[in-house]
Amino acid sequence: MSRVYNFSSGPAMLPTWVLERAQKEMLQYQDSGQSVMEMSHRSPEYLEIQTHCEKSIRELLGVTDDYHVLFVQGGASLQFSMIPLNLAENKVLIINTGEWTKKAYKEHCKLVPTEIIADSEAEAFAYVPKVSVDLVDQTADYLYICQNNTVFGTRYPALPDSGKVPLIADLSSMIFSEPLNINDYGLIFAGAQKNMGPSGVCVVILRKDLLKPSKDKLPTMLNYHTYIENDSLFNTPPTYAIYLCDLVCKWLKEEIGGLAKIKEINENKAALLYDYLDSSDFFSNNINKTDRSLMNVTFVSPNADFDKLFVKEAAEAGLINLAGHRIVGGMRASIYNAMPTEGVQALVDFMKEFEVTHG
Numbered sequence: 001m002s003r004v005y006n007f008s009s010g011p012a013m014l015p016t017w018v019l020e021r022a023q024k025e026m027l028q029y030q031d032s033g034q035s036v037m038e039m040s041h042r043s044p045e046y047l048e049i050q051t052h053c054e055k056s057i058r059e060l061l062g063v064t065d066d067y068h069v070l071f072v073q074g075g076a077s078l079q080f081s082m083i084p085l086n087l088a089e090n091k092v093l094i095i096n097t098g099e100w101t102k103k104a105y106k107e108h109c110k111l112v113p114t115e116i117i118a119d120s121e122a123e124a125f126a127y128v129p130k131v132s133v134d135l136v137d138q139t140a141d142y143l144y145i146c147q148n149n150t151v152f153g154t155r156y157p158a159l160p161d162s163g164k165v166p167l168i169a170d171l172s173s174m175i176f177s178e179p180l181n182i183n184d185y186g187l188i189f190a191g192a193q194k195n196m197g198p199s200g201v202c203v204v205i206l207r208k209d210l211l212k213p214s215k216d217k218l219p220t221m222l223n224y225h226t227y228i229e230n231d232s233l234f235n236t237p238p239t240y241a242i243y244l245c246d247l248v249c250k251w252l253k254e255e256i257g258g259l260a261k262i263k264e265i266n267e268n269k270a271a272l273l274y275d276y277l278d279s280s281d282f283f284s285n286n287i288n289k290t291d292r293s294l295m296n297v298t299f300v301s302p303n304a305d306f307d308k309l310f311v312k313e314a315a316e317a318g319l320i321n322l323a324g325h326r327i328v329g330g331m332r333a334s335i336y337n338a339m340p341t342e343g344v345q346a347l348v349d350f351m352k353e354f355e356v357t358h359g
Contacts, residue, residue, distance in 0.1 A: 005343035008321035009150045009173070009296060010194040013338040017255055018247045029243075036243045041236050049243050050232070056249035060259055061175075063182050063205055070204040070224065071232040071242055076100075076172045076191035078222075079202065080107035083168060083187065086224045087210055088112040088141045095160065098125045098149035099327065100170060108144070117143075124328075125152040127288035131160040142166045142186055142210075148174035150194070151325040153298035153332065154291045159184055166210055173295050175203070176252060177337055178263035186210050192241060195295070195336045197248050200241035252337070262337055269335050269344045270294040276348045282355040300330035301358075307331060310354055319347055 006013045029036045032045045039046040054069045063069060072078065080103060084092060092112050094105050096119040108114040117136065118129035136143055143162040148155040150173045159167065166186025175190040182188075187206045193199035206224060214225040226234050256262050274292060277285045277299055285292070285299045301307050307330055311323045324330040335344055 002318070004318040004320045005339070005346055006320055007333045007335070007339070007343075007347070009325070009332065009334040010191070011199050012194050012334055012336050014198070014244070015248065015251045015255075015338045017251050018244065018338075021247050021250075022244060037240045039239060041233060041239050046239055049239075049246055050237070053242055053246035053249060056246060056253065057203065057205075060249060060252060061180060061182055061205070066208050067182060068204075068206045068208060068211075068224075068228055070206065070227040071237050072189075072202045072204050072227060073200070073238060074202065075199070076170060076189060076202050077103065079170070079189045079204065080104040081111065082204075082222050082224070083142075083144075083189075084108050084111045084114075085218055085222055086212065087168075087187070089212070091115065091137070091140050093117050093136060093140045093143045093165070095119075095129060095131055095143070095145050096121060097128055097146055097152075097154060099151040099325070100146045100149065100172075101144070104144060104146070104170070112141075124286070125149065125154065126286050126291075128154050128156050128291040133161040133163045136160075136162050136165050138163050138165055140165050142168045144168045144170075146170040146172075148172075148293055148295055150293075150296045150332075150334070151328060153285070153287050153293045153296045155293040155295070157290050166207070173334075173336075174293075176248070176259065176262070177266050177295060179259040192245055194334070195338075197245035198241050200238035201245065203245075256337075265341070266294045266335070266337065269339065269341055270297065272341070272344050272348060273297050273333060273335070276351065280351070280355060282359040283351060295334060295336055297333045297335060298324060298328070298330060299333075300324075304329060306358060309358070310351075313354065314347075314350055317350055319343075319350055322347075 057069055092108055092114045094116050096116045118131045120127050120129050143165050147169045168187045169185055171188050172191040173194045176195050189204045191202045220226050277283055283299050283301055314322050322331050324332045
């Protein structure tokens, strides 16, 4: 069976180059005589992998020495708790743009006074609220956003002006998809399984001056100091996931040519799909055009029965995981870095045929 085009929101496609490299090194990594999965996380061979991965992340994202780069387990969702536990003392502000900020808000509220200062839920999260600095209480510990919304298919066209308040951003579904200015953020984090590697590791990039003195009452594994003081090696890290993240970094640098180039590719892929949706009399996308995600394209047909039929027939054609999130229905095509342009074109061609047949 030939490989399918996997439009899952995560775990998502990995670049073929990465999979082939991992396949080649599966039984023996370089001349170590063992697989990465068998290595001690204290061994020189593994330490070289993790050190190189951190260096590559810093190079790709322009992360300066005044930021820590941490490899944490528990997925991005654990950061909904770890961030306020480590960084909040007064109050936290959140812009609510979808399911993941709602979840983050719920967890924050258990730990610290938390206020939603802008919210697009009344409009089914079809746009990103515009927030000016006068809406941001300058006594807050931080302003929290999810920069790309996988469920509803939105992204921030520009970051909100938070004034002197540090900006905390969940970048899980868009990290490595375009360049960023790390100095715009106090902390960013991303679960790897969408655009950076396989599931199992979350990367946290934290500005050093935000970190409070170690809070001794915090559980050890929820304390950022634990990861900083032990180079993310206090316990056994997800070694193979970090190895694959390193391969993704190598692919982006050596095969793609960096984040500016992958952004261009991603913009062209998204335009291919959105242009068709805007011209279609059968399929539609209801997201404010200026706020459309480059990574997660949501769309619907005239009714739920056609939606189900489309997902079924698309899967039979090798275009899998196109069902929308369970809370919104419809369809969703996640077109992360690893999705080739050919895959998006195959989807558009199938949509055209489906429209002719059923429209």
